[in-house]
Amino acid sequence: MNVHHLELFYHVARCGGITAAARSMPYPIQQPAISSQLIALEQELGVTLFHRRPFSLTRAGENLWRFVEPFFRRLSDIASEIREEASTHLRIAAFGTVLQDYLPPLLDRLRSRVPSLRLTLSDTNASVSFALLERNEVDLVFSVLVGPMPKSLPGEELLDLRVGLIVPESWGWASWADVVKEARGSQGRIGRPLITLPPDEIPSAIFQQELAKRGLIWSSNIVVATYQTLLTYVRMGFGCGMHLEAPGYAIGAGLKFLPVTGMAPLHLVAAYGNPPTPLALEMVVEARVRAAALRDTTLQ
Structure with missing residues (x-):
């Protein structure tokens, strides 16, 4: 079934007719277009979904209404929930030392700006971390690379580590x-x-x-x-x-x-998805600031 046809059926059934639905649709559409697409839906299903004058749903229409109404009614709520999830939930993959020693003060500062911050922290090696990022199962990766950061990888180098x-x-x-x-x-x-x-x-x-x-x-x-x-x-x-x-x-x-004399340093990098989430970018800014503060210091 064409989902757009189901959406039109939902609005027509909710408003009690095609004319009323055309006036309350969330996007511009003419009555003839609504009518023709509903006819196409009825032809596809092989049933009549509603009587035109006076408007009323048939038994088949009532069955379809029970199916589509909960979904389309909650669309705006679902969108809000997804936006809230993206603005408060940060998923990070990194190796254990970064999670334990490097990230806590950064996350603490981020939490001060986002009190409802939720975190999912995965202790993984580099290959697993980047695989999770590629599958969009994490938002941000902190890892160590041998050479320069690939240009194809969104992110930035933070520190050189001898x-x-x-x-x-x-x-x-x-x-x-x-x-x-x-x-x-x-x-x-x-x-x-x-x-x-x-x-x-x-x-x-x-x-x-x-x-x-x-x-x-x-x-x-x-x-x-x-x-x-x-x-x-x-x-x-x-x-x-x-x-x-x-x-x-x-x-x-x-x-x-x-x-180790003569050995090239490794690079601590932050990599994020494409496009990055707002929280991931905020975290990268925190990491960049901390890296700048640490860059000129040494082990004592």
Whole structure:
């Protein structure tokens, strides 16, 4: 059935006739056009839907009215609900560290402007996050990319993040050169305990690729879900941690960050749907402001 024909039937039945319906339609349409399209509907269904003079619905018309009336009556309400949903509900996919350490203050500021803010936060790796965005199952993705952000991807780069190690000062390593020096004495193998994120996370995968290019072998002893957990275990003496330099984030006394010399930084990016939702754009603005404030700071 033609949905437009059903809409015309709804208005004619609601108003009690074609003439009255033509005057109250939400868009301009002439009586002859309404009449011809209703005739087409009756021909398609093979029934008479209403008597013209005086106007009254037939039994078939009453059955159709019971079907279409709830839907068309609630159309304006449905539109309002959808608009409200888009203006108060934000769906974000990001890896755990961003959700835990980077987003809370941004979301808190957004909530101060949108008190009825509702959030759906998905802890996912990059490939899953971008798949969710492509399927329109999230509004915004925060992720780490290896190279520049593709021009085909709506969004922007926020921060460059150096890849390196958080090591206890007691180990005596002052730079990445000390790591390489130790490996040379062990046929490229580094025997110190290493703590990393899961191997399918971009930072871990890129770190292992970089080691392989340099002829170094260093397997993870402990795999954790977030950088916060990684730092906890480094502080407890379980090993050193493969970490991204997070501007403004203090690692605490007794630890130091050693960047991998000659390794290109990774990029923290925000990507949104096309078209983006207003809330997603507001969140990107918050992220941009925070990134600008952090950009010139370093781990301490």
